[in-house]
Amino acid sequence: MSATARLEELSRAVALKKRVHLSYEGAERRARTERDVDPYGLYQKAGAWYLVGWCHLRRALRTFSIGRIRSLAVNSTAPRTPDFAPRKDFRLAELATQEAWEFSVHAPQRCRVRLDAPVPPELIASFGPRARVKEDAAGAVVEVDATNGEALVRHVLSLGDRAELLGPKALRDETRRILRALAKGVA
Numbered sequence: 001m002s003a004t005a006r007l008e009e010l011s012r013a014v015a016l017k018k019r020v021h022l023s024y025e026g027a028e029r030r031a032r033t034e035r036d037v038d039p040y041g042l043y044q045k046a047g048a049w050y051l052v053g054w055c056h057l058r059r060a061l062r063t064f065s066i067g068r069i070r071s072l073a074v075n076s077t078a079p080r081t082p083d084f085a086p087r088k089d090f091r092l093a094e095l096a097t098q099e100a101w102e103f104s105v106h107a108p109q110r111c112r113v114r115l116d117a118p119v120p121p122e123l124i125a126s127f128g129p130r131a132r133v134k135e136d137a138a139g140a141v142v143e144v145d146a147t148n149g150e151a152l153v154r155h156v157l158s159l160g161d162r163a164e165l166l167g168p169k170a171l172r173d174e175t176r177r178i179l180r181a182l183a184k185g186v187a
């Protein structure tokens with residue numbers, strides 16, 4: 001099934017409030033899982049489409065990249081009857097503004113990133129609306145709460161030598177490991 005066909009099927013499932021069964025390839029370690037999801041909404045960000053819904057496997061609201069859905073089946077029983085009612089506190093706009101490091105993968109951790117001067121506004125904006133920024137003559141320190149450390153490491157590395165992940169130590173060590181592997185040409 002093409003990405004367009006998956007998006008069309010998911011759009012119908014959202015509109016009809018029909019549960020979907022996904023075979024999903026996760027971002028970490030590319031492990032494939034089978035999940036039943038109550039699809040609450042779809043949004044597009046940076047050219048990619050995402051599904052937000054209640055994941056019965058994780059028993060939590062989760063965001064899924066449409067590009068990582070390997071197979072999809074919409075519940076066909078009782079086709080004109082909804083399978084669920086969305087949570088009353090659900091707000092698609094809030095989830096659509098999440099950064100990749102805010103997707104729920106692990107427990108929240110406070111992260112600090114040093115940006116060298118001069119710091120253009122778009123560089124600070126790349127850390128999203130919930131980032132806390134302290135600017136000084138040498139640049140800025142950005143603090144974010146990450147629940148997907150791997151995504152934050154990718155973002156910081158994409159900024160090149162203008163950014164340094166200060167902490168937590170485990171993410172700083174992972175960044176250094178990746179940089180060493182790149183220097184050796186084995187990443």
